[in-house]
Structures are given as C-alpha cells and as structure tokens.
Amino acid sequence: MRLGSHSLRLLSALSASALAYLSSNDQQPLASSLDAIPSREDAPSYRVSLLTLHRDLVNIPSISGSEADVALFLEKCLTRLNFTVTLQPLPRHVSSPARFNVIAWPGRDHIPPTPLHNRVLITSHIDVVPPFLPYALNSTHIPPSQPLNFTTLHPSTLISGRGSVDAKGSVAAQITAITLLLQSGSIPRDSIALLFVVGEEVGGKGMKYFSSSLQHSSPPQKLKAAVFGEPTEGKLACGHKGIASATVVATGKAGHSGYPWLGKSATAVLVRGLGRLLDAELGSSERYGNTTVNVGVIEGGVAANVIAKEARARLAVRVAAGDRRTGAEIVGERMRRVLKEVDSEALTLEVGGGYGPVECECDVDGFETMVANYGTDVPNLEGDHVSYLYGPGSILVAHGDDEGLTIKDLEDAVEGYKRLIKHVVEA
C-alpha cells in the first residue's frame, strides 16, 4: 500500500464496551443507556448500536466528491472498536475537497507489514447520489439531535434518507457483523480487513485507486476474497450485468426546412437509428437476460425550421453478453452493425470504457440468490480473489426520493454478513 505516515492515524485507545461506542453521539442519553434497555419485539442485542451507527452515517451528507466528513466519522468509530484505521487520500487538485478511502484491520497493538495480505476484504462505498435527504422513520423526519429509543420500534418500521440503502445500510451492517464475529472469537483477527471507498457512484475512482495501490504494494499483497456491500435485498448476488457508455453521433447537412431534399436531417436519422437500437437483439444470456439500452440524453439541431446538421444521443448500455473482459466490445460491435444498416454514412458510434457481465460466487448454503442489473465496484478491484455481493435493501428505491429499508432488513443483513463472512474466512 502506498500509505504515507501522515495518513496513518492511530487515535489513542478508548476503553469501550464494544458496540455501545459505535455512535458519535455518546453524550446522548440514547447511547449511554443502551446496555440497560430491555428489549421488546425480540430486538437483538446490537439493535441500538446498529441503528445508531446507521442513523449517524445517513445524517452525514456524503454526495460523491465530498465524502471527507463521513470518512473521518468512520475513522473515529472504527478506532473505538479497536481497529487500526488508515485514511488513504486520493490525488486531487489543490482546489478540490479532500477525499479518503477508509482502510481498517482488527487490532491496535501492532501494525503488520502486510495488513491486507491473504485476508478477506469486507468493503462498501461511503458516497451517495444527490440530493441529500435527511433521516426519517416511517416518513417522519427525525432531527439528528433528537434521542430515539430504538428498542421500542417495530421491526417493520421504515428507515429512509439518502444512503440509507445505497450503501450506508451495508456499511452499518458490515461493521456490526464483523465486530460481533471478532468479539465472539468466531473468526481470527488477522483473517479480515475493511475498506470503505469514495466515488462508487461516479466511475469508481476510490476503488480503482485502492486497487492500484494494492497492485503496487511492496511487499506484494493479495486478497483472499472480497465481500462487497450493495443493496441485494438480502440475497447473495451471482453477478451483475456489465455497463458501457455510448454516444451515437449523427451528421447531416443544414438547409431550409421547407426543402428537406436540399439537406439531410441529423435529428431524423438519429431518431431512426435509436429506434432500431432499442428494438435490436444486442446480446443476451441465461443468467443476465437481455442487453438493454437507455437513451439518456438527446441533443441536436438549432431551430425548428432549420434542417439539423448535427445530433447526438448519450446511452447507458447494460451488457448481458460475453464476459467481463469481452462483453462491452461484443455489444458495441452489434450496435455498430445495427446503425450501419440504418445509415452507414451519417451515424457513428463511440463506445466509452465499460465491461461485460461480472460474476460473483453465490454458492453458499442458506442464501437465496439473485442477479443484479446495476454496476458495482466489483470489477474495479483487480486480482484473482473470489468476489461476493450482498447487502440489505432494494436497488429499486436506492436512487429515488423514497430510498429506505426496514429495521428488519438491516438486522437480517447483520445475520447474513455474519454467516457469509464466517463462510468465506473458513473457505
């Protein structure tokens, strides 16, 4: 790892009765009295610490590009839980805000020379999509300072807010599960490491940077496996579709709209091309279904009564054909063929980076499985480790105004991560 000594921050140990100290708000009656609260509704012993951590995470805005506050919060919280925490700064322009990946491993007594080697990496992301939406219970906004007695809440209570699902639900459940596994001695301390990255929602800059630092680390370090936290509805994902961004460019000839034969309309040919792309068979597979095209942006022309000289459309293509390495190219080729049939002169296709379907290991007893249609950081972590993808909440609400999940979803995910991590460590 390329971690400067300035980024290696070891805060002094706090004597802590473990999970009770997860919260940043330990001045509040909630956090200091939690051990004494008798549980109703069969709330698990970690209910309050889990929900307090999740609430604190959701309440810290961390839209991609401005994740520093939530990274510093996690540093403090993991240090209190006896992890050694390092902040990995991303390179940046002087004027842009600081960004850190958070890397941690259990124990504070010594720093191993290769703290990640041969370990199972438990990872998720700390950035969220805009806009910030505050924490709410059953759609009632709860100010950050208001004490809450989580033990009295029904498990079907809906927790909402930006990031509550994607992916702060995973972050809170992962930390809680690992702390419980370590405390009960169910996994060796040197078997796992934690990584919370920035920038997953916009191209995976954080994971790519971590991945490259791992590739170049001296002495070399290789991961045994990686468990990625993203909303999978509590099911183990067998993989997800690939993604490629593409731009269709149409070139025409301007002229008076009353005499269309004198020019060539770029907008008209673009619309025909897009129509064919939407209907075309661009590649499918049994596991991932059909490749789909989203026409996200269309622009072109200058006025209603002028034949458009130029037009373009920006597409997000969800790739179901080929494999991780070949899929984007296979689908790009098919798209070119379709556009060529419409108008080989006027239409061109630019395919930006991308990747094909990403496989994950999903053969673990006791888990339902699923396949996801969204992109993740899984392909951004290079190496020959085995990847797993699991987390609470549904992607269907993840980027919407109604992003939310229930208390039960979060608690089930803690149990799910405990089983999954133990399985992967012992595999």
Ligand SMILES: *[C@@H]1O[C@H](CO)[C@@H](O)[C@H](O)[C@H]1NC(C)=O
């Ligand atoms: C942290 O480690 C110290 C020393 O090993 C121990 O006394 C303390 O209970 C631990 N705290 C937590 C939260 O595990």
Ligand SMILES: *[C@@H]1O[C@H](CO)[C@@H](O)[C@H](O)[C@H]1NC(C)=O
């Ligand atoms: C939380 O609720 C439980 C169960 O109703 C109650 O016994 C406990 O006193 C409450 N705690 C606080 C801090 O209000």
Ligand SMILES: *[C@@H]1O[C@H](CO)[C@@H](O)[C@H](O)[C@H]1NC(C)=O
């Ligand atoms: C939220 O709504 C659910 C479902 O209607 C209900 O069971 C639960 O008690 C409610 N919780 C709160 C805190 O209002």
Ligand SMILES: *[C@@H]1O[C@H](CO)[C@@H](O)[C@H](O)[C@H]1NC(C)=O
């Ligand atoms: C894939 O597309 C075909 C038509 O091209 C359609 O019949 C089929 O239902 C689609 N499959 C899925 C999983 O959407």
